[in-house]
Amino acid sequence: MFAMMARTTRAAAEAAKRKKQKEESSSQISKREENEVEKVGEVEEVEEVEDEDLGVSVHNTQTVAAVASQVLPATTVAQSSRKREAVAEEEEETTRVVKKARGKKSEVMIPAARTAGVRMMVGAHVSMAGGVQHAITNSLKIGGNAFALFLKSQRKWTSPDMKEVDAKAFRAGCEKNGFDPRKHVLPHGSYLINLANGDAEKAKKAYDCFLDDLKRCERLGIGLYNFHPGSTLGLSRSESLSRIAKALNKAHSETKFCVTVLENMAGAGNVIGGKFEDLRDIIAMVEDKDRVGVCLDTCHLFAAGHDIRTQGSYDKVMSNFDRIIGRKYLVALHINDSKAPLASKRDLHQNIGLGFLGLEPFRLIMNDERLEGLPLILETPMEEEKTWAEEIKLLESLIGAKGDDPEFLARAKELADRGIGERRTAGIAAQKKTAKAVVKPGKGRRKSVKKDESDNEGSDNDGGEHHC
Numbered sequence: 001m002f003a004m005m006a007r008t009t010r011a012a013a014e015a016a017k018r019k020k021q022k023e024e025s026s027s028q029i030s031k032r033e034e035n036e037v038e039k040v041g042e043v044e045e046v047e048e049v050e051d052e053d054l055g056v057s058v059h060n061t062q063t064v065a066a067v068a069s070q071v072l073p074a075t076t077v078a079q080s081s082r083k084r085e086a087v088a089e090e091e092e093e094t095t096r097v098v099k100k101a102r103g104k105k106s107e108v109m110i111p112a113a114r115t116a117g118v119r120m121m122v123g124a125h126v127s128m129a130g131g132v133q134h135a136i137t138n139s140l141k142i143g144g145n146a147f148a149l150f151l152k153s154q155r156k157w158t159s160p161d162m163k164e165v166d167a168k169a170f171r172a173g174c175e176k177n178g179f180d181p182r183k184h185v186l187p188h189g190s191y192l193i194n195l196a197n198g199d200a201e202k203a204k205k206a207y208d209c210f211l212d213d214l215k216r217c218e219r220l221g222i223g224l225y226n227f228h229p230g231s232t233l234g235l236s237r238s239e240s241l242s243r244i245a246k247a248l249n250k251a252h253s254e255t256k257f258c259v260t261v262l263e264n265m266a267g268a269g270n271v272i273g274g275k276f277e278d279l280r281d282i283i284a285m286v287e288d289k290d291r292v293g294v295c296l297d298t299c300h301l302f303a304a305g306h307d308i309r310t311q312g313s314y315d316k317v318m319s320n321f322d323r324i325i326g327r328k329y330l331v332a333l334h335i336n337d338s339k340a341p342l343a344s345k346r347d348l349h350q351n352i353g354l355g356f357l358g359l360e361p362f363r364l365i366m367n368d369e370r371l372e373g374l375p376l377i378l379e380t381p382m383e384e385e386k387t388w389a390e391e392i393k394l395l396e397s398l399i400g401a402k403g404d405d406p407e408f409l410a411r412a413k414e415l416a417d418r419g420i421g422e423r424r425t426a427g428i429a430a431q432k433k434t435a436k437a438v439v440k441p442g443k444g445r446r447k448s449v450k451k452d453e454s455d456n457e458g459s460d461n462d463g464g465e466h467h468c
């Protein structure tokens with residue numbers, strides 16, 4: 001509690017500092033920092049608290065705004081703190097997002113038109129604050145042809161049952177707007193769930209939460225459910241993998257059709273899913289192979305050491321995936337650039353083209369016909385709704401673009417130039433972290449990480465990964 005208060009105080013101090021900076025030298029403040037100061041529902045600081053038993057944690061920048069709007073919809077400070085307290089009471093051991101509403105209204109955005117006729121189904125992880133059906137509206141606003149959402153608070157073990165009126169509105173909304181919920185809607189599981197947990201009581205809690213999510217999917221007609229495989233918590237890998245598979249088998253027997261979709265991870269510490277072999281071995285133990293799939297996150301791939309930056313390396317990674325896991329299991333992608341370098345094991349999402357991946361891998365993805373029809377979900381840092389609307393259009397503009405097209409090269413350079421500062425900061429931080437890890441091997445306790453000026457958070461993923 002004291003730690004939380006201290007961090008909250010620090011968040012306030014940080015905010016004051018930034019505000020002062022803005023007043024004193026507004027011309028020197030980058031647009032990004034300015035946005036941070038101005039924005040409604042701003043996330044002041046993301047606190048990271050890891051539970052060693054759960055082996056889960058939440059990172060950082062990506063979809064922080066979306067995350068915040070779901071946990072703590074941008075209403076009032078009073079409401080925010082009430083919700084925060086509720087979360088704190090219920091789960092001492094989870095990550096928290098602290099934010100403050102600043103009393104200003106956000107810009108009203110003109111809905112972006114969806115691109116008709118495209119076979120690459122791009123969208124983003126949108127908010128469902130106020131009810132699951134709002135995810136559809138939020139996706140329409142940014143021109144998404146697919147979308148991801150949380151089905152309930154991703155930081156609470158139990159949530160009120162979904163209202164039938166909301167479920168009905170969701171099903172009708174999908175129908176009306178041409179979203180196929182079996183294929184193009186990809187809910188993301190709660191951060192708390194670690195199906196590999198060896199503690200019987202905690203494993204049951206995780207399983208119940210997981211099953212509840214799956215049941216919600218089925219009520220909504222959703223056919224895919226994406227989750228993080230979990231963490232070994234330092235126990236044996238093979239036991240952990242079989243615990244996950246066992247839970248999946250049980251969940252499949254208690255539900256009807258929803259496919260459980262394992263996500264590849266950046267692979268720090270005890271986290272399962274950094275290696276394709278982890279996913280392969282889980283799938284091998286799943287009885288109903290039609291009920292299991294894989295979602296590849298581009299940022300996680302890169303952080304785990306899979307280089308996808310050139311046609312040659314991309315093809316190699318895809319053929320490794322096919323050889324080790326099997327292409328038929330690939331049912332979705334998370335489309336994120338990376339703030340951290342190759343094989344950094346750090347899960348830091350960046351906007352498309354600004355990170356260490358650059359624009360080229362996304363051109364390769366958008367022209368990979370094997371990925372046609374799969375939900376391609378952005379989980380990039382979102383400062384305002386139009387960020388995702390622009391990224392969707394950017395990605396769609398890459399369809400048909402050649403790698404040597406001057407227009408494409410100019411766009412790639414423009415974005416790379418925009419991200420240079422953050423790449424430098426994150427690169428240095430990653431090096432320092434690696435050096436630290438060499439000095440202190442086996443350190444398992446996560447610290448709360450303070451954001452630096454460039455909004456680059458350290459995600460000290462010694463024992464667990466984040467979200468999305």
Ligand SMILES: [Zn+2]
Nearest residue numbers: 347466467468
């Ligand atoms: Zn991530």
Ligand SMILES: [Zn+2]
Nearest residue numbers: 228263467468
């Ligand atoms: Zn994820």
